[in-house]
Amino acid sequence: MKKIVVLPGDGIGKIVLPEAIRLLNAVGFQAEYVWGDIGWEFWCKEGNALPQRTIDLIAKHKIALFGAITSKPKDAAEKELDPSLKGKGYVYFSPIVALRQIFNLDICIRPCISFKGNPLNFIRKKIDGTYEEPFVNVVIFRQNTEGLYSGVEWTNPPKQVREALETHPKMKAFANVPSEEMAISTRIVTKKASERIIKAAFEYARKLGYKSVTLCEKPNVLRETSGMMLKIAKEISKDYPEIELWDTNIDAQMMWLTKNPEDYGIIVAENMFGDIISDGFAGLIGGLGFACSANIGEEVAIFEPTHGSAPKYEKLNPSIVNPIAMFMSAVMMLEHIGKNEIAQKIRNAIAKVIEEGKVRTYDMLKLKGGPDVFEKGAASTQQMTDAVISKLE
Ligand code: NAI
Ligand code: MG
Numbered sequence: 304m305k306k307i308v309v310l311p312g313d314g315i316g317k318i319v320l321p322e323a324i325r326l327l328n329a330v331g332f333q334a335e336y337v338w339g340d341i342g343w344e345f346w347c348k349e350g351n352a353l354p355q356r357t358i359d360l361i362a363k364h365k366i367a368l369f370g371a372i373t374s375k376p377k378d379a380a381e382k383e384l385d386p387s388l389k390g391k392g393y394v395y396f397s398p399i400v401a402l403r404q405i406f407n408l409d410i411c412i413r414p415c416i417s418f419k420g421n422p423l424n425f426i427r428k429k430i431d432g433t434y435e436e437p438f439v440n441v442v443i444f445r446q447n448t449e450g451l452y453s454g455v456e457w458t459n460p461p462k463q464v465r466e467a468l469e470t471h472p473k474m475k476a477f478a479n480v481p482s483e484e485m486a487i488s489t490r491i492v493t494k495k496a497s498e499r500i501i502k503a504a505f506e507y508a509r510k511l512g513y514k515s516v517t518l519c520e521k522p523n524v525l526r527e528t529s530g531m532m533l534k535i536a537k538e539i540s541k542d543y544p545e546i547e548l549w550d551t552n553i554d555a556q557m558m559w560l561t562k563n564p565e566d567y568g569i570i571v572a573e574n575m576f577g578d579i580i581s582d583g584f585a586g587l588i589g590g591l592g593f594a595c596s597a598n599i600g601e602e603v604a605i606f607e608p609t610h611g612s613a614p615k616y617e618k619l620n621p622s623i624v625n626p627i628a629m630f631m632s633a634v635m636m637l638e639h640i641g642k643n644e645i646a647q648k649i650r651n652a653i654a655k656v657i658e659e660g661k662v663r664t665y666d667m668l669k670l671k672g673g674p675d676v677f678e679k680g681a682a683s684t685q686q687m688t689d690a691v692i693s694k695l696e
Contacts, residue, residue: 305334305640308360308367310605312342312398314612316370318622319629322688323368326630329692332637332645337364341398342612343373347383350393353401361406361603368636369607370629372398373614402605403447408598409496410503411447411577412635413609415584415594416440420658422667425561425587437565441584442513444504444569445577447598449491450528452574456488492528492573497535503599504571505543513568516540517549519556519580520572532573557583585609592625592666595632597639606636616672621683623676625664627653630691652694662690 311320324336339357346352352372361367375383380395402408417424417439426434457464459482468474468487477485504516518536520529533550540548551559553576560583572580585594591610598605608628616624630653637646656662664687665676677683682690 305366306364307334307336307636308339308357308364309336310339310341310357310367311370312612313344313373314371314614314617315610315622315624316342316372316612318617318624318684319608319626320368320370322626322684323629323633325688326649326691327633330645330648330695332642339367341369341372343375343383346380346395347385350384350388350391352395353398358402358405361402361605365603366636366640367603367605368633369399369402369605371608371610371612373612399607400452403598406600406603406605407448408600408603408605409446409448410500410597410599411443411445412503412507412597412599413443413445413577413581413585413594414441414631414635415443415581415588417588418593418654418657420660421589421593422660422663422669423589423593425564427561437563439564439584439587441564441567442507442511442569443577443581443584444500444507444571445581446492446496446500446571446573447577448574449493449496450574450576451488451490452578453489453491455491456486458486459483460485460487490525490528490573490575492531494531494535497532498539501532501536501539501571504569505539505546508546508569509543513546515547515549515567516543516569516571517551517556517567518572519551519553519570519576521552521554521576522550523552528573536571553579556580560584560587581609589627590666591628592664593628593631595628595630595635597632597635599639604636604639606632606639608632619674621677621685623665623672623674623681624684625666626684626687627657627664648695649691651696652691655694656687656690662687 311317339360374397426436508516522529522533594609596609634646634649662682665681668681670676
């Protein structure tokens with residue numbers, strides 16, 4: 304039987320992930336779930352939020368479903384460490400960022416597709432004063448391992464770094480700035496990783512019939528990194544004559560977000576820009592309660608909602624949070640392992656619940672989160688799962 308590693312993590316990750324498994328069981332997906340330790344609890348107890356045994360589990364079974372983790376700044380993290388571990392050099396790092404690096408999960412896919420009848424869908428005012436609701440069907444391909452998030456950065460850069468940078472004429476502008484007053488984050492883009500993400504975007508567009516792939520960068524300013532990506536995109540696009548290559552600048556794209564989101568199909572970008580643009584589009588289709596994602600490498604793939612652990616809501620019982628982002632992440636997992644029919648069943652059931660509009664979590668009712676949302680008509684997390692299960696065919 305297929306084995307899936309499940310990593311609930313912290314906060315609402317512990318709530319939405321078990322609900323996804325309840326749904327997967329209800330739809331008849333045959334799998335064995337192997338639970339893995341990850342998150343804040345293990346940082347506090349063991350000084351490691353991502354124990355080696357968890358890495359080994361994922362390496363063995365290759366497919367994981369992940370909930371969310373809590374990350375805190377360095378000092379706060381040190382404070383919560385078990386007293387016996389304090390001062391022993393343990394340093395907190397984000398386990399999901401680490402997983403992306405360890406398994407080279409370089410392709411991040413974030414679909415932002417509106418569900419009919421979702422009260423959170425973006426609407427646009429027309430010139431005659433009436434409104435229209437454009438159907439958004441965008442899938443963002445975010446380079447997940449390098450670019451501005453590669454982690455090559457310094458505050459007070461060492462002398463060799465400073466000297467190396469000073470070989471560039473533009474560094475003259477900073478000649479009089481003392482190193483201790485300087486912070487540097489690098490944006491490293493490589494040919495191989497760019498080719499992989501851009502090719503993946505085009506392949507996906509071809510497979511699912513999208514008519515365009517948009518490279519969303521800033522090549523007029525970031526001439527080297529964005530420039531290289533654009534050059535590669537132009538080259539790769541030659542193999543996909545039926546798909547148009549568009550290129551937009553990240554800033555302009557954010558402005559066009561609400562002007563013509565329905566015009567875009569696949570969007571591909573470097574790590575940081577991909578992060579920005581995917582949150583932007585997610586906002587048009589319902590926000591964090593709907594934003595799902597896949598992190599895909601050559602061997603391992605991890606599926607997760609893009610939201611965090613929402614500590615504000617973790618203790619509410621019954622829980623109020625929307626499990627749909629987690630469900631849609633499980634749908635992405637099913638598609639990845641070729642269970643398209645089961646995936647479609649879940650997707651249809653979610654669509655029916657949303658369109659019918661009888662069962663809605665607090666976010667869908669535009670309520671402020673809290674224990675009083677139920678008396679205002681909101682469904683609990685578990686009631687949402689029940690509603691989706693009841694619509695499975
Ligand atoms: P968050 O995504 O956890 O929550 C922000 C707000 O979004 C919540 O207060 C809530 O109003 C709403 N929200 C989130 N998920 C929702 C859902 N399923 N249904 C309805 N509403 C939902 O982000 P925040 O508060 O910035 O971070 C909390 C913790 O999560 C931090 O420790 C942060 O480091 C971590 N985090 C972890 C991520 C991950 O595991 N991949 C991603 C983002 C944040
Ligand atoms: Mg983000």
